[in-house]
Amino acid sequence: MSLKLQNKIGVIVDSLQLPLKEGLQAAKEMGADGVQIYAVSGDLDPDVMNEAARLELKAYIDSLELEISALCGDLGGHGFQDAEANPEKIRKSKKILDLAIDLGTTIVTTHIGIIPEDENDPIYATMLAACEELGTYANEKGAYFAIETGPETAQTLKKFLDKLSTKGVSVNFDPANMVMVTKDDPVAGVKLLKDYIVHTHVKDGIQLKPTNPKDVYGYLHNDVETSHENIAEMVANGDFFRELPLGQGDVDFQKYFAMLEEIGYTGYLTIEREVKNNPIQDISEAVKFIQMYK
DSSP states (O other): OOOOOOOOEEEEGGGGOSOHHHHHHHHHHHTOSEEEEEOSSGGGOTTTOOHHHHHHHHHHHHHTTOEEEEEEOOOOTTTTOOTTTHHHHHHHHHHHHHHHHHHTOOEEEEOOOOOOSOTTSHHHHHHHHHHHHHHHHHHHTTOEEEEESOSSOHHHHHHHHHTSSSSSEEEEEOHHHIIIIIOOOHHHHHHHTTTTEEEEEEOEEEESSOOOHHHHHOOTTSSOOOOHHHHHHHHHHOSSEEEEOTTSSSOOHHHHHHHHHHTTOOSOEEEOOOOOSSHHHHHHHHHHHHHTTO
């Protein structure tokens, strides 16, 4: 284990299933350097979180000597596949990015929906237009919307990103999503997407049998519309894949971390755990797992 990773370790606070302040304290006690927080609804909804609340939360996080690695701004549904729904989703996404900047981070991670393989599919142009607007907005602020890997291959994602005029829309790299859903190679994916990776999730898993990504992430005009809750159930008890504790799945972390190091990635390694049985123990052990490579 010759790697000496310099990356900071993050934890998705919501994965701990604790009230926010307790989750922040737990993340600190586990040895995390930073946290990622969902900021779509509830107390962290940017439409309801006023300036005083933002200052208070930032001060509390600072008092724990933590950073925010990113906000999660995943709006669910079909991502940005639906032209009629996109104006409101784009408005909300911009508000989430503004909140991120107020809280001290420049990254909002999100799912945009499955990118069609067929570039002539009208959904492709709809998604591209939405991401162009979001990317331009983020770029003007020196920030990023980071698409989470998994719904499509790294090659398809790169071709899509290459069509945008800025890197304001970039990548949140999740290796487990790739091995569980598309069976894409995370190590090759990192190399391919090296110019776009601004944030990563550290998660592990296996594929039990092949599945259509549309049955996992949903797709416009079919009967499947998944949510974060649905996916959490799939990874714990579904027929197609399992999310597992780090080191127990098919992600080769020695090679994965080595490739991140090779491409010069210096951002966060943020732990996500969607299985809800024993999250505090699992995430605490995940921090220790990453620390073995530091």
